[in-house]
Amino acid sequence: MAIVSNTVGYLDGDVLLEAFFAFDDSLTGRRPAVLINHTWAGRDDFVAEKAKKIAALGYVAFAVDMYGKGVLGTTAEENAKLMQPFMDDRQMLAKRLQAALYAVKLLPWVDDSKVAAMGFCFGGLCALDLARTGAALKGVVSFHGLLGAPDNAQGNSIKAKILVLHGHDDPMGPVEQVIAFEEEMTNAGVDWQFHTFGNTLHAFTNPTANNPDFGTVFQPHADRRSWLLMENFLTEIFA
DSSP: OOEEEEEEEEEETTEEEEEEEEEETTSOSOEEEEEEEOOTTOSOHHHHHHHHHHHHTTSEEEEOOSSOTTOOOOSHHHHHHHHHHHHHOHHHHHHHHHHHHHHHHTSTTEEEEEEEEEEETHHHHHHHHHHHTTOOOSEEEEESOOOOOOSSOTTOOOOSEEEEEEETTOTTSOHHHHHHHHHHHHHTTOOEEEEEETTOOBTTTOTTOEETTTTEEOOHHHHHHHHHHHHHHHHHHTO
């Protein structure tokens, strides 16, 4: 195995974005691709490491950049300021995601008929919103993602299978939102799964998360179990 990684620039209108990609250079031929959507902090080392792990599974990993080349938040306040415009304008968010989907299909190692998306926290919402646009995705995985539906997706046919991995005690995804999401997916006729981990807060996959008052705490069991569920899901959708 020889994991190769680099960055690649792409555009959304006149906004220059920079993705991080990784793949196993010992494999030959085109292979499925997985878009990885970052947390509210931006395209940082956390998603770069996830990209390398995805590449080790035999896929092309493409860590999406939502904010612009080199733009990262360093505090909760900065992160919120970066994320909020996209939460306020889900059409702008969808357009930014479509730019990433277009860019990943141009990579020479990618089988563009087999693309999935995943994401963490804000990135989970991004992955779900890309599916909500009706994009030709095989599947979407949300890790402790935000669940609220946009108001611009009604009538779109969701083609992707959906896997949501959620902490039962996540204050950013309360029971009412879970029920609303399940009803949304059911009414849309989606092939969906929702896995809830007990005694688990938000950001359970992030080893640096340790802020119980904010509701973000690493949970190693949920982290390990959720990754295995994701691996099985990718195997299924790319078969």
